[in-house]
Structures are given as C-alpha cells and as structure tokens.
Amino acid sequence: MVVSKNTWFGILILISIFLVGFFVFSQGSSVAQNNIDPNKEFQVVKLSVEGGSYVMSPSTLKKDVPVRIEADMTKMPGCSKSIVISAFNVRKNLAEGANTIEFTPNKAGTFNIACSMNMYKGSFTVLEDNGSSPVYVESTSTTTGPIAESSCGMANGGGCGCGG
Amino acid sequence: MSFKEFKKELNGNRIEGELVRTIFYSLITSFIILGIFYYFRFKSINNFIPTYGFYLFFIVLSYALVVPTIRQIRAYKKMACMGGMMVGMTVGMMSGFLAGYFIGATNGMFIGGVFGMSIGIFLGIWMGSCCGIMGIMEGTMAGFMGGWMGAMTAVMLINDNLKLASILIFIVCAVILFSLNYMIYLETRKEERQLKEDHFITIIISLILTLATALIMVYGPRSALF
Numbered sequence: 001m002v003v004s005k006n007t008w009f010g011i012l013i014l015i016s017i018f019l020v021g022f023f024v025f026s027q028g029s030s031v032a033q034n035n036i037d038p039n040k041e042f043q044v045v046k047l048s049v050e051g052g053s054y055v056m057s058p059s060t061l062k063k064d065v066p067v068r069i070e071a072d073m074t075k076m077p078g079c080s081k082s083i084v085i086s087a088f089n090v091r092k093n094l095a096e097g098a099n100t101i102e103f104t105p106n107k108a109g110t111f112n113i114a115c116s117m118n119m120y121k122g123s124f125t126v127l128e129d130n131g132s133s134p135v136y137v138e139s140t141s142t143t144t145g146p147i148a149e150s151s152c153g154m155a156n157g158g159g160c161g162c163g164g
Numbered sequence: 165m166s167f168k169e170f171k172k173e174l175n176g177n178r179i180e181g182e183l184v185r186t187i188f189y190s191l192i193t194s195f196i197i198l199g200i201f202y203y204f205r206f207k208s209i210n211n212f213i214p215t216y217g218f219y220l221f222f223i224v225l226s227y228a229l230v231v232p233t234i235r236q237i238r239a240y241k242k243m244a245c246m247g248g249m250m251v252g253m254t255v256g257m258m259s260g261f262l263a264g265y266f267i268g269a270t271n272g273m274f275i276g277g278v279f280g281m282s283i284g285i286f287l288g289i290w291m292g293s294c295c296g297i298m299g300i301m302e303g304t305m306a307g308f309m310g311g312w313m314g315a316m317t318a319v320m321l322i323n324d325n326l327k328l329a330s331i332l333i334f335i336v337c338a339v340i341l342f343s344l345n346y347m348i349y350l351e352t353r354k355e356e357r358q359l360k361e362d363h364f365i366t367i368i369i370s371l372i373l374t375l376a377t378a379l380i381m382v383y384g385p386r387s388a389l390f
Contacts, residue, residue: 004175006184006384013188017225024221027213069184081323093322093390 042068045124047083054113054122060087061126063108066125069101082116087138091116109136179239179357180349186232186366194224194374198314201378209382216381218327222334226262227373229341230255230287231366237291238365240356247351248295252303254344255291256338257310259377260284263336263347263373264314267335267380269326272387273319279380280311283373319387 046057047069061067071079071094082093088103088111105111105126114121128134173180198220206212237243237251264280288303321329 006175006181009184009188013184013191016188016191016195020224021221024213024217027217079320079323 040066040068045069045070046072048072049077050075052120053081054120056113056124059106059124061105061124063126063129064104064106066102066104071099071101073099077114079117080120084116085111085113087111099117103121107136108134109138110134111138166350166353167346168298169353170346173349179236180345183232183236183345186235186363187228189363189366190228190231190370191224193370194227197371197374198224198378201375206378206382212382214364216270216378219269219330220378220381222330223266223377224374226266226334226337227370227377229338230259230262231369233285233341233344233348234291234369235361235366236345237294238354238361239357240348240355240358241294243294243299243348243351245295245298247347248292248299249302250347251294251344252288252292252299252301253306256284256288256303256306258341259287260310261314261317262334262337264311264379265318265330266314267377267384268315268318268329269322270381270390271384272390273315274387275380275385276315276318277312279377279384280314281308282311284308284311313331317390355361 043061043065045059045061045067048055048071056069066142071081071083071085073094073096076094082092083094083101084091085101085103087107087109088105090101092101094101108126108128110123110125112121112123123138125134170180174183175181206216220248233255237255243251260280260283262280263283264276266276267279268276284307285304286307288305288307289300290303291301292299292301317329317333318326
C-alpha cells in the first residue's frame with residue numbers, strides 16, 4: 001500500500017498537536033487563591049445572592065475601617081461572581097478559593113454593589129465618623145434614589161439575561 | 165459525488181492538494197515562534213502555561229485552519245459575486261470571532277473586541293476582494309461583528325464553562341472553515357489555478373497572527389476585572 005505525502009503531513013499534524021497539547025494540559029490550570037493578611041483588623045461582611053439581589057450581612061459599615069467581604073459561593077450564580085463596587089474602585093472575579101474582597105470604605109454614604117453586567121444589584125451603607133446615618137446616596141443608571149430594594153429583573157418575574 | 169471528488173483532490177495536484185501541507189506549515193511556524201518566545205520571555209512569567217497556555221494552543225489551531233483557506237482563495241484570485249461574498253463573510257466572521265474570543269477570555273471585552281474586529285475586518289476585506297466591492301463590504305461587516313461577538317461570548321462565559329465552550333466553538337468553526345474549502349472547490353473546480361506560490365505567505369501570516377495574539381494576550385491592556 002502506498003501512503004500519500006499528505007497522509008504523512010496529516011500524521012505529523014496530529015503528532016505536533018498531541019505533543020504541544022500534552023505539554024500545555026500537563027501543566028494544569030491556574031487556581032485562584034485568597035490573599036489574606038491574618039494580622040489585619042477587618043469588618044467581616046458575608047455576601048450572597050437572594051432573589052436576584054446581593055445581600056450583605058451586615059450591610060452597615062464603619063468608615064475608614066478595612067472591610068473583608070466573604071462571598072458564599074454556593075449562593076452566587078452566573079455573573080454575580082463578577083463584583084463591581086465602583087465607588088471604591090473594587091472590581092473582582094470571585095471563584096472557589098478566591099471568594100474574598102478587601103477594601104477600605106473611606107467615605108460615608110449609601111453605595112451600590114453590582115455585577116459587572118449591572119444585572120445583580122445591592123447596596124450597603126458606610127456610617128459617618130460619629131456613627132450617624134449618612135446623607136449621601138449613590139445613584140444608579142437604572143434606578144433613582146436609594147437602591148436598597150433594587151433587584152435583578154428575574155426576581156420580579158422578568159428575565160435576568162446574564163446567565164444567572 | 166462531488167464530496168468524494170473533493171476528498172480525492174485533497175491528495176491531488178490542485179491547490180486543494182496543498183491544504184493539509186499548509187495546515188502543517190502554519191502549525192509548525194506558530195509552535196516554533198511560541199516555543200522561542202516561551203523559552204526566552206514567557207517562561208519567567210508566573211503561572212504562564214496555566215493562565216495562557218490553553219487559549220494560545222487553541223488560537224494557534226484556529227489560525228492553522230484560516231491560513232489554508234487564504235491560500236486556496238489566493239490561488240484562484242477572482243470568484244463569482246455570490247461565492248466571493250460567502251468567502252469574505254466566512255473568513256471575516258470566523259477569524260474575527262476566534263481572535264476576539266481567545267483575547268476576550270484573557271484580556272476582557274474591549275481589547276478582545278478591538279483585536280478580533282481588526283483581524284476579522286483585515287482578513288475579511290482581503291479575502292472578500294476576490295469578488296469586488298460586495299465581497300469587501302461583506303468581509304468588513306462580518307469581521308466587525310465577529311470580533312465583538314467573540315469577545316462578548318468569552319466574557320459572558322467566564323463564570324460558566326469557558327474552556328469547554330472554547331473547545332466546542334473551535335470544533336464548530338473548524339467544520340465551517342472546512343465547509344468553506346469545499347465550497348471554494350465546488351465554485352472553482354472547472355477553473356485553472358491563477359497563482360502558484362510557495363509557502364512564504366503561509367509562514368508570514370501565521371507568524372504575524374501568532375505573535376500579535378501572544379504579545380497582546382500577555383502584555384496587552386486588560387479590562388478592570390482581569
């Protein structure tokens with residue numbers, strides 16, 4: 001049986017793909033990890049998604065004290081894992097093993113937390129220095145006024161449309 | 165019957181007989197250039213292979229499927245309007261989508277969209293020009309749409325099964341590009357080859373595409389979440 005030249009090229013293609021693929025896949029995939037400083041004092045906040053909205057517990061924070069948000073990954077569907085808190089320049093993709101966000105709330109007010117596609121939403125309050133409720137409320141592009149009750153459309157019978 | 169003839173031509177003397185060889189040259193060029201860069205530059209980057217290896221591997225395979233189509237179209241130079249439009253659209257859409265998808269997966273939607281759109285429009289116009297302005301316009305539109313769509317798909321899949329989707333998307337694109345090779349064969353089987361060239365263009369295009377993709381993926385700008 002005569003094997004054509006192109007058959008040999010086909011075999012060489014498969015061999016080169018196999019060799020390079022073996023090299024790439026044998027190195028595994030990157031695993032995200034939390035980078036936690038155990039000596040630092042934090043306000044610990046639990047984060048989850050309920051009914052299409054972010055729920056933070058507690059949702060009232062002290063000003064200028066670092067915050068560590070710990071997300072319950074079993075309650076974080078779809079794009080809710082991509083967190084954006086634009087007021088404090090926080091943007092992070094959460095994953096198993098990398099489910100914490102740390103930042104320092106250095107201004108008082110009611111601020112928004114949303115997913116990167118602005119589908120899942122929620123809010124939290126940072127108190128004034130003297131512990132009083134703040135006057136400032138951050139507005140959103142889709143709602144007006146306080147957004148404590150804001151939610152993804154699916155909670156009200158609509159479709160979220162973001163894979164959640 | 166014509167598919168059997170096409171299969172026979174894959175080992176024949178026409179341009180179709182060079183497609184497998186072109187895939188091989190494109191793959192080898194890309195793997196060598198990546199190997200050189202890995203040895204001298206990328207190796208020192210922390211977690212390089214786990215972070216970028218999968219996407220670079222599949223983008224190289226994708227380019228190895230686009231490049232033979234470019235060579236096949238160049239061999240006939242001119243095509244009828246309908247065929248040329250299909251060529252411009254398919255090459256623009258597939259190359260834009262794949263480039264946008266794999267860059268979008270590592271760098272975010274903006275840079276993925278811009279890169280995918282640039283590659284898609286460039287190749288779409290180049291290939292679509294075989295039938296004049298209609299093919300050029302079709303290539304431009306498909307490249308523009310494919311680039312942004314690819315990046316958007318990747319970003320939306322980040323919190324889902326991105327890697328599994330990458331494999332499925334690659335397989336579907338491979339089938340589409342192979343079907344395009346068959347369509348070009350059907351359109352041109354009664355024509356004589358217009359351009360006989362060596363594999364210089366295969367190597368140059370593979371080199372430029374692979375290098376641009378790898379450098380943008382590793383050193384290019386990123387969206388806030390990446």
